Amino acid sequence: MRGEPDFLKSLRDEMGAGRQWLDRVVVLVYAVLAGLAVVALTLIADAALALYQGLRSHGWWVPLVWTPAVTALVVWCMRRWAPGAAGSGVPQVLTALAPETPLAQRSRFVSLRLSLAKVLGVSGGLLAGLSVGRQGPSVQVAAGVMLHARHWLSPRSGISDRELLVAGGAAGIAAAFNTPLGGIVFAIEELSRRLTERSSGLMLAAIVIAGLVAVSVFGNLSVFGRVRTDGVSWWGLLGPGLLVALACGLLGGLMSRVLLASFMGVPDRFCALRRKRPVLFAALCGLAIAVVALVTDGAVVGVGHEHTKQLLENAAQLPTEHQPFLFTGLKFIASWLSAWTGVPGGVFGPSLSIGAGVGADVAWLVNSPHGAALIALGMCAFLAAVTQTPITAMIIVMEMTDGHSMVLSLMASALLASLVSRMVSRPLYSTMSALMMRALRPADEAGPAPASVTGQGAGAHRPGDQQPQQ
Structure with missing residues (x-):
């Protein structure tokens, strides 16, 4: 059985671990950046939707021309330059988290470049007048920002790419819904069943900080106000x-x-x-x-x-x-x-x-x-x-x-x-993520992949460079 912790020894170890503290600062700084990225997505998306609503006032027929044209343009741009940014964003993060996904393939699903493309794509969808949400995409946006922190972490930091992805994805939910507690629960329930004891506190702190960034911008208010339950039995x-x-x-x-x-x-x-x-x-x-x-x-x-x-x-x-x-x-x-x-x-x-x-x-x-x-x-x-x-x-x-x-x-x-x-x-x-991972495997191992994730599917960009659409 382990003895009681030595307070003075633990304090000396903590104060002497300069590089470890620097790694922690890097993670927390990127948590702030992830929160700011989601705030930017929210503001740009809301502005795009407001612009669409303004265009509707020019005539009842405007959406009949505008919506199909902008929708087609957004899909063409995504297929041409960022096929991995299409769709929700949560399945992409789950795929990047999967141990079966090769490290070299993670950038096809989560990266800083895809985060930027996601912001522009979601805003384009709202500008077109589609019925889409920005909370799911916030998961991929924030995860891409957090994953970029690995370039500044020391090899001995003990913080894995998986933990950065979990923290980033959950931070996206926390900032998008203005609900830090919801982000933490999402990390546990959907993104990961476990966090290592060594870094779980740091990852949870990153999630909370990203959520607090959104709170500081939009205010600590309930999005839908307060539901009155007086007299409800x-x-x-x-x-x-x-x-x-x-x-x-x-x-x-x-x-x-x-x-x-x-x-x-x-x-x-x-x-x-x-x-x-x-x-x-x-x-x-x-x-x-x-x-x-x-x-x-x-x-x-x-x-x-x-x-x-x-x-x-x-x-x-x-x-x-x-x-x-x-x-x-x-x-x-x-x-x-x-x-x-x-x-x-x-x-x-x-x-x-x-x-x-x-x-x-x-x-x-x-x-x-x-x-x-x-x-x-x-x-x-x-x-x-x-x-x-x-x-x-x-x-x-x-x-x-x-x-x-x-x-x-x-x-x-x-x-x-x-x-x-x-x-x-x-x-x-999880089903979408499984299908994405299946499309990554060699044909003789995976069997026929779904149409939308193969070279013949709607999600194809060109042979060998396809991404799923949902």
Whole structure:
């Protein structure tokens, strides 16, 4: 058995380890840079969406021309210069984290160059008027920044590339959602099951610092304000809450399943067109999204936070003023088509918006006076169903809505929705990552790869230099 630690000896060792302290400073400096990169992504993406909204005021027909053209341009640019920046970003980080991925191949999925391309690509998607999120891409952006720290670390630092990737990816979530605790939980639940005892404290500090950078810029405020639960009882919320969780579990599982089908390339004429003419296919998807945006007066465009805020603020009027099922269904379609184009963008933000729509629909359907609580449960449940990370979903929604009084209800809805989703679909991010790793192996070992990650797929740039699109 080890003896008690010697305080004076430990203090001398710490004070004498100059290079070790320098390595720690390097990691913390890059944590600040990762947070600033996510802040830059947020500001540029919001500016791009605001510019699109301004263009819509010039005529109802403008999106019908603008959205397909810009979508096609973004897809062409990504395929030409940065195929690894396409899609969500979380599967790319998981692939870079996988022990099976050769070190020389990691730059195809995570790098400083791809982080810059990701920022421009996501902003381009929002400028086009697509239904994409910026939180998932923030994972890849921050991971690329943190991984660059390895160039300045000493060989004896004890900090591995894996730990830098985990810290960077989690820092991206912490800064994007303004929820440092959510970033830590995401690191444990999704990115890594373990951190070495030697450096876990340093990595957690890096995640918190990146989150605090976002807090210092945007303020220490809940993104969606505070959900009022005064007068809400377990019995009054049990039946409608159960309905919300089940509906979100089924719909979220369906979202995950169609995204995987689109990513893998099923044998139909649409996927065939995407393989042969990916830029044209992106333009056609953009046209369909523009039509949906016209029907909803632009409500489905972008991440969806503004519409979610409006639902929460007007929760008391839902039974009389809400238009049921229209927004939820069209936001689902727009988000799916946006991901199918191959434009950089995530599903975290749209999932929160769709879940809020489900909660509002159920509140209208049962004429519940607890609309705000059901909307929060829907946000948590749908995010948990799509990502199949219930604890992360619960923490994120709890922090974004200041819903600490609903922690048990949020956890129950997240667990139930995630369970239902697993009966409908395989895990979204880990399945995509497995397919990416499969495409890296020699053909005789991996067998036929999915269409979207082979030289014949929509994600191809040129033979030998392909990247997946989702």
